[in-house]
Amino acid sequence: MKLPKVTATIGIFGFFVALTVQAWAYTRDEENNMELYERLAPGVVNITSTILERDFFFNIIPKKGVGSGVVIDKRGYIVTNHHVIEDASKLEVTLANGEKYTARLVGSDPDTDVAVIKINAPPSELVVIPMGDSDNLKVGQKVLAIGNPFGLGQTLTTGVISSLGRSLRSPTGALVENVIQTDASINPGNSGGPLIDSSGRMIGINTAIFSPTGANVGIGFAIPVNTVKRVVEEIIERGYYAHPWLGATLLTLFPDVAEALHLPVRRGVMVVEVVPGSPADRAGLRGGNMQAQVGNYLLLVGGDIIIRVEGKETAQAEDVIRIIRRYRPGDRVRMDIVRWDGSRERVTVVLGERPRTNRYRW
Missing domain, CATH: 2.30.42.10 (PDZ domain)
Structure with missing residues (x-):
């Protein structure tokens, strides 16, 4: 625990004591974390998906799920995971300022677990998170994960890249390659949120965790941003990714x-x-x-x-x-x-x- 530095100045007659309290001293790493969160958190949205299911008597029961998404341009395009929006009959996006918008599905690719949705929001309300490069990452490199776990609002967790070149099965069973492993906490609701490097660029989309309990145990996975860029560009252009x-x-x-x-x-x-x-x-x-x-x-x-x-x-x-x-x-x-x-x-x-x-x- 940090304590403020206190210095005392005693006058020549001892009649007064002047206390000087030095401002909190943050480390460079803490300052980097705070700066990135303040700048980029508004670019991470909450996605609520409504899925229509039937009960035992065949009555339609709406079921809601939550996830995260990343604003990728001022036109209102948002990238997230396919499993966040899968089978949804309605999608609602909540921006960091609390404004809510109905979203439409542009397209998705189950094999890479990437999806693109779009909202009609004023460009002035949208904060874009820039995409980086995932080809030259290093194990031990600092990363930050921003998301909306458990629907509690935007949160920041930090960690490092634990391993590279992992393989992960997508919802279709297809093998997603070059997956990033991180110990930054990723919990339910973080899916679709960005994994960010210390320069403020997105290097991956958080997609899954390995856990026997369903809670974070320090083994999380993100789809590399170079895969995301390739798939997203085609989805926006034609509505799907051509394999x-x-x-x-x-x-x-x-x-x-x-x-x-x-x-x-x-x-x-x-x-x-x-x-x-x-x-x-x-x-x-x-x-x-x-x-x-x-x-x-x-x-x-x-x-x-x-x-x-x-x-x-x-x-x-x-x-x-x-x-x-x-x-x-x-x-x-x-x-x-x-x-x-x-x-x-x-x-x-x-x-x-x-x-x-x-x-x-x-």
């Missing part, structure tokens, strides 16, 4: 399976099924055409085995998906494959745009 699409069902080839099937390679990614007319089909990739039992598993085999994509070895199905995600629809991707007969070829796939309603993910 690259190969058009094939993939399965990791394990050494024991390769040995049991007498394959010429021990590791790679089996093409189990190819969607007719898909980019994979047009490139000449072949899926399985016969069934084989390996242990307790019945596999569809006979298709190609992908061993490299753009020169990078692919030992697991996730490796292929990870590389493809770096490209956009229309890009050309080279793949080195091994045919079922042992011959090796290189094919070029022109990636398509993944259908928005399709059971084939890749």
Whole structure:
């Protein structure tokens, strides 16, 4: 606990004592925290979502949820998590000054857990939080999280980047990569709020915590801002994010399976099924055409085995998906494959745009 510094001056006759109280002395770190909160907190909004559910008697019961969002420009665009607005029939945004606005959903991408909503508020009421760069972050770097946990109003928590390059499952089960791990407290209601660096730039969107109890235990995760920027730009432009699409069902080839099937390679990614007319089909990739039992598993085999994509070895199905995600629809991707007969070829796939309603993910 800090105490004010007190000095006493005694007059020559001892008739008076003059007390001088020195102002509170804050550390540079504290001053940085306070300055950033005062400047940026007005750019963090509270989002209340109303979801219509039915009870046992099929009566419609409104159910409310809360989350946070970040104002990203003066036009009223706000970025948040997909799971904050998922299935909402009504969205209400409360600014830091208490003003409330009905928001409309611009679009969302469940695979990255990013959503964009918009309000019609005067530009003078909107404080924009600038976006930074998440490619050059360092473990140990100071971060701040601003949000609205438990609906108590805006709060600030601080911490450091605990780890980088984490992977996290989105609400759809898709793998979100390069996730930021932090020990800054993130609690229910913080979802969709910004993770900020010491210069006042947003480096991530707080999205989840790891906790056996549901409360913060010092392990929180944020979607990197470079992912957010890429997705948000497209959502604003077209209402959704266009994922690259190969058009094939993939399965990791394990050494024991390769040995049991007498394959010429021990590791790679089996093409189990190819969607007719898909980019994979047009490139000449072949899926399985016969069934084989390996242990307790019945596999569809006979298709190609992908061993490299753009020169990078692919030992697991996730490796292929990870590389493809770096490209956009229309890009050309080279793949080195091994045919079922042992011959090796290189094919070029022109990636398509993944259908928005399709059971084939890749």
